[in-house]
Amino acid sequence: MAPVRPSNNDAGDPYAHNEAFWDEVTPVHAASDYYQLDKFRTGENVLHDFIVEEVGDVTGLSMLHLQCHFGLDTLNWARLGAVTTGVDISGASVERGQDLSAELSIPSTFVQANVLEMGDRFDGLFDRVFTSIGALCWIGDLAAWGEVVARALKPGGVFYIAEFHPVMDTLQQSRPITENSAAYPQYPYFGNGAPLRFDPEGDDSDYAEASFTSEETTFEWFHPMSEIVQSLLDAGLTIEQFNEYPFVTYKARQGMVQGEDGLWRLPPDVLPLPLMFTIRASKSGA
């Protein structure tokens, strides 16, 4: 079933629906092959190499991880030397992060909060703010999100995001990508501020566990690249680096092929599209 754009009357509170979905899926993700928790437990790192390289050395730096899910990446950054705080809307995710932190003796703080409702509690506290892979579609107001990021940074602090490219988000997961279909959007590139509603009986399977079927409707927002960039500029940040990549970190669409680097690309017979982007932006002062 195609997703629908809800009217104001039938959306309810989209964040409450999304929170319930993430509570439900958290234990499924923690047990999935996708997240490689067992590998992390044995001491190996699970952050993607290109992300670690672009973020750089975090030794001794305070880092706020927005939308940390069950804390795997947060704990990985802590293992690499950062002093981490993970924030997530899902209580189940935050609890799992706290449990993993205790189990693996990797110190980290985890806080349950909607990113847009953190208030002033983290103002000016962090050398780094980090968010990644599947975060922005859950945020309805990117102007407010940009402010959140800027407020949390210390003067001279750096924000980093690695995220699915809005162009990739226009490609429907279940539709095979061919020479004729690759560039044709099934989902909107330009959001209009209202989320799309995805009902449990829809076509798209869970990214981490294909056999999982949710009970929950979710609401996701589509943001064009310009809106993402502008939200950071409007919040006063300076963009230092912006990359677009023709790969993605998992088999996000039918027909993608995995390279020797472990990353997934569109099939060789179609022209590449941007599938991920990264941005590094800094707050002035020091």
Ligand SMILES: C[S@@+](CC[C@H](N)C(=O)[O-])C[C@H]1O[C@@H](n2cnc3c(N)ncnc32)[C@H](O)[C@@H]1O
């Ligand atoms: C795809 S996951 C996290 C991405 C992370 N890179 C990962 O793969 O574990 C998205 C996360 O965003 C959280 N989330 C969704 N909406 C949120 C909001 N408004 N504020 C804070 N967290 C939110 C969800 O609970 C979920 O843990």
